[in-house]
Amino acid sequence: MTLSSTKSTDSFEGNGSTTLFQIDFMFLRDEDVEVLLRDEAGAEHVQALGTDYQLTGAGSQAGGACVMTVAPAEGQSLHLRRNPAMVQETDYPENDAFPAASHEAALDYLTMICQSLSERLDRTITFRVSSAVGGVTLPEPDADRVLAWNAAGDNLENKDVLAAGGILVPLSVNQGGTGADNVTEALFNLGFGAAGAAIASCESGDEAAAVINPDILKADTADLLQAVYGDEAQVSIANNLNLEPSIARNHILWSPDTTGSVRLGNGVPWPYDGTYVIHLYPGTATEILLGSEYKLPLSYEDPNPSAGEIRIVVEKFNGRVSIISIQNMEA
Numbered sequence: 126m127t128l129s130s131t132k133s134t135d136s137f138e139g140n141g142s143t144t145l146f147q148i149d150f151m152f153l154r155d156e157d158v159e160v161l162l163r164d165e166a167g168a169e170h171v172q173a174l175g176t177d178y179q180l181t182g183a184g185s186q187a188g189g190a191c192v193m194t195v196a197p198a199e200g201q202s203l204h205l206r207r208n209p210a211m212v213q214e215t216d217y218p219e220n221d222a223f224p225a226a227s228h229e230a231a232l233d234y235l236t237m238i239c240q241s242l243s244e245r246l247d248r249t250i251t252f253r254v255s256s257a258v259g260g261v262t263l264p265e266p267d268a269d270r271v272l273a274w275n276a277a278g279d280n281l282e283n284k285d286v287l288a289a290g291g292i293l294v295p296l297s298v299n300q301g302g303t304g305a306d307n308v309t310e311a312l313f314n315l316g317f318g319a320a321g322a323a324i325a326s327c328e329s330g331d332e333a334a335a336v337i338n339p340d341i342l343k344a345d346t347a348d349l350l351q352a353v354y355g356d357e358a359q360v361s362i363a364n365n366l367n368l369e370p371s372i373a374r375n376h377i378l379w380s381p382d383t384t385g386s387v388r389l390g391n392g393v394p395w396p397y398d399g400t401y402v403i404h405l406y407p408g409t410a411t412e413i414l415l416g417s418e419y420k421l422p423l424s425y426e427d428p429n430p431s432a433g434e435i436r437i438v439v440e441k442f443n444g445r446v447s448i449i450s451i452q453n454m455e456a
Contacts, residue, residue, distance in 0.1 A: 127233075128151065128233050128236045128237065130150065130151070131240055131243075132149060132150045133150050133206060133207040133237070133240045133241060133244050134150070134204070134205065134206040134207070134244060135147075135148055135149055135150065135204075135205045135206075136202060136203065136204050136205075137197070137202065137203045137204075138197075138201075138202050138203075139196065139197025139198050139199055139200070139201040139202060139203060140196070140197075140199055141196055141197075141198045141199050142196050143196055143197075144192055144193045144194075144195075144196045145190055145191075145192055145193075146190065146191045146192075146193070146203060146205070147188065147189075147190055148180075148182065148188040148189045148190055148191055148205060149188045150188055150207055151184075151185065151186050151187075151188060151237075152180075152182075152183055152184075152188075152189065152207050152209075152237075153183060153184055153209070153230075153233070153234060153237070154183055154209075155174055155180040155183055156174065156210070157183075157207055157208065157209040157210075157237070158180055158191070158205055158206070158207060158208070159171065159205070159206050159207075159208040160172040160174075160177070160178050160191060160203070160204070160205050161203075161204045161205075161206075162177075162197060162201060162202075162203055162204075163201060163202045163203075163204060164200075164201055165198075165200040165201060169204075172193075176194065177193065177194050177195075178191050178192060178193050178194060179191075179192045179194075180192075191203075191205055206241070206244065207237055207240065207241055208241050209234060209237050209238055209241060211238055213231070213235075214231075215227050215228070215230070215231035215234075258279070260279075260280070261279075261280055261281060262280065262281070263281060264281060264282055264283050265283075266283075267283040269285075270283040270284055270285055270286075271283070271284055271286055272284075357374070358374055358376050358377065358378045358404075359372065359373055359374040359376070359377045359378070360377075360378045360379075360380070361377060361378070361379045361380075361381075362379075362380055362381060362382045363379075363381065364381050364382070364383045364385070364386070364387055364388065365387075365388040365389075365390045366379065366388075366389055366390065366393045366403075367388075367390040367391060367392040367393045367394070367416075369393070369394065370394070371394050371396065372393065372394050372395055372396055372401070373396070375399060375400065375401050375402065376401070376402045376403075376404070377401065377402070377403045377404065378404050378406070379403055379404065379405045379406065380406045380408060381405075381407070381408065381410055382408075383408075383409070383410055384409045384410070384411065385410065385411060385412070386410070386411065386412040386413075386414055387405070387407060387410040387412065387413050387414070387430075388413075388414040388415075388416070389403070389405075389413070389414070389415050389416060389419070389437065390414070390416040391416035391417060391418040392416075392418075393416075393446075395439070395441045395446060397441070398441050398442050398443065399440070399441060400438060400439070400440050400449070401438070401439045401440070401441070402436065402437075402438055402439075403436070403437040403438075403439065404434055404435075404436055405428070405434065405435040405436075405437060406433070406434055406435075407428075407430045407431075407432065407435060410430050411430055412430060413428035413429075413430055413435065415428070415448065418446055419439070419446055419447060419448045420445065420446070420447040420448070421447075421448050422447075422448065422449065422450065425448070425450060425451045426451050426452060426453050427451070428451055428453065429453040432453035432454055432455070433454055433455055434453075434454040435451065435452070435453055435454065436450075436451070436452040436454060437450070437451050437452075438450045438451075
């Protein structure tokens, strides 16, 4: 007998009804085949011969079949691999005739062991053939630490990510963090003033309404914005917002000092990804122009210079700047 195939594994997807699975590799004994069931969560469970499954076809070069007691469910998968015990059981009595059949069977068995080891090695992490690195060992597991190269770059060790400087906390706002290690500072850094922080901590609309000073709500727009967004709104009188050296707030009171065109032009220095609310008071302006870099919604109001206020919501995300909405408010 010869062993011409290097295949030593089979895998199948469960469907909740199939229990018979063909085995396409040769195995000498039922005990030489390992059967694992992978569940929906990815955990592997070794199945028991005689309880969870039965095998047929041992010793056949064509392979055999695995019959499961319970059909693997949809989302589960069945994995079979040849995994013979690494023993040598062939005896050669002295002065006997050469046992050709027994000898060939022993060679087949050793080949199956080699194929089993090869299958395992194929699933391991190895260095390149040309690598000169050697003697690398894995350290013992250490909770809440990561595996990394040591300072010399010649072995692995467990490292504390924070101590290694890989992550600096607290993360700044422009890196997606809050720039703070407590809730109060985080809310302030994210643009909440005292009133905004108080509102954020409320658990109901009625509670939030009670926090807001009704006198502020009756005041002018600038005070209302201060109550909602923070201590100060950024004020601009430029005819073109891209003339501003920087945008420091997420809400802008824009009162251009002109009797001509007003432009929300290209190149406005939006500092971070996020949403910006522009409250444009056109005054004596006769035309409001939008830069070509802005992606516009499918439907929107054209900015009307005769409106008392034009509210423009701008969003910056991954370098792309979009106008989310335009509203012409009554004077």
